[in-house]
Amino acid sequence: MTWSKRIFDLFFATLLVVILGPILLGLLLWLLWKEGRPVFYVAERMKGVDRPFLLWKLRTMKVVETDTGVSGGDKAARITPTGAWLRSKRLDEFPQLWNIIKGDLSFVGPRPPLRDYVERYPEIYKEVLKSRPGVTGLASITYHRHEAALLARCATPEETDAVYSRVCVPAKARLDLIYQRHQNMCYDFDLVFQTIGNLFRRGG
Numbered sequence: 001m002t003w004s005k006r007i008f009d010l011f012f013a014t015l016l017v018v019i020l021g022p023i024l025l026g027l028l029l030w031l032l033w034k035e036g037r038p039v040f041y042v043a044e045r046m047k048g049v050d051r052p053f054l055l056w057k058l059r060t061m062k063v064v065e066t067d068t069g070v071s072g073g074d075k076a077a078r079i080t081p082t083g084a085w086l087r088s089k090r091l092d093e094f095p096q097l098w099n100i101i102k103g104d105l106s107f108v109g110p111r112p113p114l115r116d117y118v119e120r121y122p123e124i125y126k127e128v129l130k131s132r133p134g135v136t137g138l139a140s141i142t143y144h145r146h147e148a149a150l151l152a153r154c155a156t157p158e159e160t161d162a163v164y165s166r167v168c169v170p171a172k173a174r175l176d177l178i179y180q181r182h183q184n185m186c187y188d189f190d191l192v193f194q195t196i197g198n199l200f201r202r203g204g
Helices: 001-035 073-078 081-089 097-103 115-120 122-128 138-152 157-182 185-203
Strands: 040-048 049-059 107-108 134-136
Touching: 001 049, 001 081, 001 097, 001 107, 001 185, 040 115, 040 122, 049 097, 049 122, 073 107, 073 138, 073 157, 081 097, 107 185, 134 138, 134 185, 138 157, 138 185
Parallel strands: 107 134
Antiparallel strands: 040 049
């Protein structure tokens, strides 16, 4: 990561914490009232082949004793009505500002993968994770809807894993490597504005 990208991340993450702090506090109180505790979902993700970190989100699913793998149709019934609304606006990702400030994430980069997939595909993620993972990115913008549609058809954890590992992992890696080859601050701004534009279109 370049020093200019790190300064960009720190400046805007801190600014957003100050501006959006009251909104986040309101969301936490609303989530606590509607769904109870815990209000946060904290899970391990990888920022390098052997570099784990804890990713923070607002909780959008019913709590279960064990939770593994990516979210597919097999987990759809666990998404709460409140969680579905938070996800539709990507408000569940507000707490990731803390991950950006800590240096685990950037605003723009590949989405941080689960350890299981990094261990299964080390050669892929060795290249992809040369870029610091991000809250949004080229793969998130261009592939998210297709990935969601593919995984929504999966009825079991095994089917979800098979589709994600065989189809989604290589497809997203190709896009992440395209971003990596063309990465610069102007491109990052463009991807951030595309993400914001997509959110407004969803809202409409």
